[in-house]
Amino acid sequence: MADFENIAKQFVEYYYKAFDSDRASLAALYGQDSMLTFEATPLQGVGNIIQKLQELPFKEVQHQVATLDAQPADAQGSILVVVSGALLVEAEKRPMSYAQTFQLKPRDGSYYVFNDVFRLVYPAA
């Protein structure tokens, strides 16, 4: 497995584990220039992003990853990561499908999330 694929896999495991157990801890993965578009709402900067994630109207959530694809995103080591899966929210009886795209950029010998786009995906009519 290529290096970017290993990094993407490790990132995705870490990201959803942190999301599902302690959303505030995701702050370490973003920066001041990070962008999140969450269900069409655009946010920029780690502060705004973490506030949005903490204000989501559910306390208990579980992400189940179904597919994970990764590609090199530039010549500087950035990595495109695309995930699809299921989201299980406490109050909902049925899981929802989602798709999430990240661009990871190198920072201080590791990576941070520069781009983040999250969408629920509804069954085609």
Added chain:
Amino acid sequence: MADFENIAKQFVEYYYKAFDSDRASLAALYGQDSMLTFEATPLQGVGNIIQKLQELPFKEVQHQVATLDAQPADAQGSILVVVSGALLVEAEKRPMSYAQTFQLKPRDGSYYVFNDVFRLVYPAA
């Protein structure tokens, strides 16, 4: 609407119109370093990508875009484009949901597809 959003919208309209009418014409949108991961199959280079798209086991296909998100992907003008929608294939009675992520990079005063990740998204169980 920010410039990158207009470009993303124009690209997506053009891309699926070309895909659904004349897949070979998409060659103009890729380059030698372009990557496509199509349902987990990785391909690189415009030749391999177009060959794969032309070998897909359907002649008639229609993409219906449901959501389109865009973000700047770097300081050089690259654009991240994330689409979800429905795919209608001739032989299928029911449309399938899909998610597709592109990274557009500037080239010769326009843009080309550097990253392309396509996945069907199945309803969560």
